[in-house]
Amino acid sequence: MKFRTTFDIEPFPEKITYNGKVMLIGSCFATYIAKKFDNGHIPAMVNPSGTVYNPVSVINTLDTVTGNKKYTISDLYFNEGTWISFEHYTDFSGPDPVELLKNINSKADEAKSFMSEAGFLFVTFGTARVYRWKESRKIVSNCHKIPASMFTHELLKVQDIVDLWSQQLDRLKSLYPGMKVIFTISPVRHLKDGAYGNQVSKSVLFLAVEELMKHSTAPGYFPAYELLLDDLRDYRFYDEDMLHPSSAAVDYIWEAFTKCYFSDDTLGLYNDITKITRAISHRIRSSAGESKKKFAMKLLEQIASVTSRAPHVNLENERAYFAQLLGS
Numbered sequence: 001m002k003f004r005t006t007f008d009i010e011p012f013p014e015k016i017t018y019n020g021k022v023m024l025i026g027s028c029f030a031t032y033i034a035k036k037f038d039n040g041h042i043p044a045m046v047n048p049s050g051t052v053y054n055p056v057s058v059i060n061t062l063d064t065v066t067g068n069k070k071y072t073i074s075d076l077y078f079n080e081g082t083w084i085s086f087e088h089y090t091d092f093s094g095p096d097p098v099e100l101l102k103n104i105n106s107k108a109d110e111a112k113s114f115m116s117e118a119g120f121l122f123v124t125f126g127t128a129r130v131y132r133w134k135e136s137r138k139i140v141s142n143c144h145k146i147p148a149s150m151f152t153h154e155l156l157k158v159q160d161i162v163d164l165w166s167q168q169l170d171r172l173k174s175l176y177p178g179m180k181v182i183f184t185i186s187p188v189r190h191l192k193d194g195a196y197g198n199q200v201s202k203s204v205l206f207l208a209v210e211e212l213m214k215h216s217t218a219p220g221y222f223p224a225y226e227l228l229l230d231d232l233r234d235y236r237f238y239d240e241d242m243l244h245p246s247s248a249a250v251d252y253i254w255e256a257f258t259k260c261y262f263s264d265d266t267l268g269l270y271n272d273i274t275k276i277t278r279a280i281s282h283r284i285r286s287s288a289g290e291s292k293k294k295f296a297m298k299l300l301e302q303i304a305s306v307t308s309r310a311p312h313v314n315l316e317n318e319r320a321y322f323a324q325l326l327g328s
Helices: 028-039 055-066 097-115 158-175 195-212 224-232 247-261 264-279 289-309 316-327
Strands: 021-026 044-046 077-079 082-084 118-125 129-133 151-155 180-185
Touching: 021 028, 021 055, 021 097, 028 044, 028 118, 028 247, 028 264, 044 097, 055 097, 055 118, 055 158, 097 118, 118 195, 151 195, 158 195, 180 195, 180 224, 224 247, 264 289, 264 316, 289 316
Parallel strands: 021 044, 021 118, 118 180
Antiparallel strands: 077 082, 129 151
């Protein structure tokens, strides 16, 4: 008897390796996946403009990076003692406009350099609903808790998303011919739009991605939404807010992700490295120095083994930590 709806995910022909880089842009789900990359020291960057939720804001982030845009104070807005950018998440805000602009522009420069070496770009759409700043009529990435009366709220049309992203895919192909673009729809529901409104929004995103999959650049698709909503399909796989996936759900989706995009060699190396990075948070119950030294020695041996197989992976921080533990 079957008690779950499961489905197969066809492995992607090109694979993520430790010799390449991965850029992830989009909703908070992109951040969950990026943390998994970081745990295994796979070179990845997430959201150089902070978390962005709608397809237009993702394009704004990409245009900032690829177009080498330099922000000036005229691009900022001062609100109740804080300088903000409507094209950035709240992480990019502060009382000092000079420091804020330095942070915004240096991150964009870093992202441009990173993108030039990226083999994959994962784009996660969270919502098709957008807010326009009335003063400029521009779609914003974040409202920064400014009163809703200062914005208009609208639902993007499927064709508008397809037209904008078809142009963006052409541009990305011309700039980075070898980079693979993978779309995914965030499984996090936007219930501030209501249950029905969230479903309408997600439907627009699905229809748009369906059309974009026909683009000549042959973008891919990863079913993160379906894994949580159709496969796991139970509130025990949600966080306390009942909207975001639990750590177990993220682990499950990540496992499916690695089967799709990792080779056996990459996955083996990733698992060995995450054992090392997780060991740093391991609590040694015994206060005996000998037990601590054995633990440290074991991890240093594992680090040496990984380094011999993959000298390009930087484990110096982990090595220093366990060497210090060995001498304490």
